[in-house]
Amino acid sequence: MKKLLTGNEAIARGAWEAGVKVCTAYPGTPSTEITENAASYSEMYAEWSPNEKVALEVGLGAAIIGGRALVAMKHVGVNVAADPLFTLAYTGINAGLVLVSADDPGMHSSQNEQDNRNFGKAAKIPVLEPSDSQEAKEFTKIAFELSEAFDTPVMLRTTTRVAHSQSLVELEPRQEIPLKNYEKNIQKYVMMPGFARPRHVAVEARLEKLMEYAETCSLNRMELRQRQLGIIASGAVYQYVREVLPNASTLKLGMTYPLPRKLIEEFAGQVENLYVIEELDPFIEDQLKAWGIKVHGKDTFPLVGEILPEIIQEKLGSTYGQNKNEPENTESSDNFLHIPVRPPVMCPGCPHRGLFYILNKLKLTVTGDIGCYTLGAQAPHHAMDTTICMGASIGAAIGMEKARGKEFARKLVAVIGDSTFIHSGITGLIDAVYNKATTTVIILDNRTTAMTGHQNNPLNGRTIKGEATKEVNLPLLAKAVGVDRVVEVDPFNLTELETIIKQE
Numbered sequence: 001m002k003k004l005l006t007g008n009e010a011i012a013r014g015a016w017e018a019g020v021k022v023c024t025a026y027p028g029t030p031s032t033e034i035t036e037n038a039a040s041y042s043e044m045y046a047e048w049s050p051n052e053k054v055a056l057e058v059g060l061g062a063a064i065i066g067g068r069a070l071v072a073m074k075h076v077g078v079n080v081a082a083d084p085l086f087t088l089a090y091t092g093i094n095a096g097l098v099l100v101s102a103d104d105p106g107m108h109s110s111q112n113e114q115d116n117r118n119f120g121k122a123a124k125i126p127v128l129e130p131s132d133s134q135e136a137k138e139f140t141k142i143a144f145e146l147s148e149a150f151d152t153p154v155m156l157r158t159t160t161r162v163a164h165s166q167s168l169v170e171l172e173p174r175q176e177i178p179l180k181n182y183e184k185n186i187q188k189y190v191m192m193p194g195f196a197r198p199r200h201v202a203v204e205a206r207l208e209k210l211m212e213y214a215e216t217c218s219l220n221r222m223e224l225r226q227r228q229l230g231i232i233a234s235g236a237v238y239q240y241v242r243e244v245l246p247n248a249s250t251l252k253l254g255m256t257y258p259l260p261r262k263l264i265e266e267f268a269g270q271v272e273n274l275y276v277i278e279e280l281d282p283f284i285e286d287q288l289k290a291w292g293i294k295v296h297g298k299d300t301f302p303l304v305g306e307i308l309p310e311i312i313q314e315k316l317g318s319t320y321g322q323n324k325n326e327p328e329n330t331e332s333s334d335n336f337l338h339i340p341v342r343p344p345v346m347c348p349g350c351p352h353r354g355l356f357y358i359l360n361k362l363k364l365t366v367t368g369d370i371g372c373y374t375l376g377a378q379a380p381h382h383a384m385d386t387t388i389c390m391g392a393s394i395g396a397a398i399g400m401e402k403a404r405g406k407e408f409a410r411k412l413v414a415v416i417g418d419s420t421f422i423h424s425g426i427t428g429l430i431d432a433v434y435n436k437a438t439t440t441v442i443i444l445d446n447r448t449t450a451m452t453g454h455q456n457n458p459l460n461g462r463t464i465k466g467e468a469t470k471e472v473n474l475p476l477l478a479k480a481v482g483v484d485r486v487v488e489v490d491p492f493n494l495t496e497l498e499t500i501i502k503q504e
């Protein structure tokens with residue numbers, strides 16, 4: 001049976017078909033729906049973890065003890081999970097472990113557009129890049145096979161277009177994979193220097209084998225058509241190339257790390273003009289140049305943002321395209337231009353509005369954080385001075401106070417959402433207490449992870465499957481780490497809110 005699925009739904013389906021036991025994640029666009037969908041399959045345990053590092057740690061525990069695990073996050077989430085990831089690459093897994101990194105070229109909803117293929121290379125683990133929903137499901141299953149065959153975590157890298165667009169997917173039944181045998185193996189799983197050194201040697205040997213695998217695996221495919229133009233592409237860009245330049249020869253790379261040198265050299269030898277078209281970094285291009293292959297890439301295509309079909313048409317269409325002489329149909333883009341711009345705003349009735357109204361009125365310096373409340377930086381409030389990454393608000397406020405002194409800190413506050421506080425704010429608060437900062441921290445507790453679509457979190461008493469669970473008591477937690485003054489205030493009560501903020 002075939003079904004229309006988004007890439008994210010297809011990855012969840014792929015995990016289910018691959019017999020996965022445990023799915024973990026911290027929400028983040030464009031990855032969130034993977035785990036929301038995974039949670040709908042009763043055969044799989046699923047959780048929202050407090051942050052991406054914990055998500056990967058829970059996943060690696062499941063894999064080492066013998067159950068397949070899927071761990072999903074947005075690209076910046078991999079920064080948070082990088083610590084366990086790099087050492088997990090040394091220990092290897094036991095049952096398969098697949099880490100989905102959902103990248104966001106164009107920054108549809110992110111604070112940066114880092115290219116996480118670099119993480120695959122730096123951690124020396126394979127990177128697979130599906131280009132539609134069918135591949136999203138297939139590659140997820142192949143990733144688990146690969147993970148077990150080579151004893152390595154595997155990164156499945158998607159981008160917003162693959163994650164959120166829909167295409168037909170062939171559904172298959174779940175393969176029940178029995179738990180793998182677990183044997184205690186201190187040399188393999190306890191990474192202290194004496195045991196880690198031989199594991200690094202094992203990682204390099206594994207990489208050599210993965211390079212051989214890349215040469216012949218079904219993930220990489222040479223498609224020879226007209227020889228005048230040859231294009232190497234992966235992910236959504238491959239689909240755009242097929243659409244805009246249907247006669248060009250293509251080398252479709254489903255595995256972008258490690259790269260298949262012989263296959264690429266063979267392809268380069270078959271075509272007159274060779275291009276790598278890839279979003280963000282010249283990841284493939286740089287490797288080709290290091291191998292001495294003559295190739296065009298970032299000399300023609302942008303380093304920044306998405307590479308859309310229009311850009312490929314503009315750069316190569318007139319020379320190599322089918323419709324070289326036909327004027328481009330601009331009707332749809334004209335219509336698009338007439339749609340009024342609708343910048344994101346806080347929802348009507350949002351409890352954050354009152355707070356930012358007061359912060360603006362009091363002309364405070366505000367170190368911000370990431371969530372719906374980041375919109376407090378925009379009109380009409382303009383009540384935020386910094387936003388860097390999740391959890392940075394409290395540390396930034398401490399730093400400002402330490403640089404400028406206590407007097408400055410009297411008009412300084414850090415604002416942080418409830419989910420963000422649990423994600424990575426608590427350690428900042430402990431720093432404030434331990435190092436005697438006097439800054440005021442405001443936790444905006446709206447009892448949900450609103451920005452990414454209202455996911456449950458450890459503060460609201462519900463799991464990802466909607467089951468009742470314990471909830472963290474924020475005032476008690478703050479007192480427990482040593483905060484002497486903890487005040488609770490309803491942000492809809494503006495008079496009281498203003499009085500308390502002035503007081504604190």
Ligand SMILES: Cc1ncc(C[n+]2csc(CCOP(=O)(O)OP(=O)(O)O)c2C)c(N)n1
Nearest residue numbers: 028077370371372417418419420449450451
């Ligand atoms: C490392 C990282 N993981 C995930 C995200 C995606 N993300 C942005 S804000 C946010 C949570 C916001 O929730 P909360 O702090 O409760 O604030 P609210 O949106 O509810 O106001 C998430 C998950 C991110 N930007 N960075």
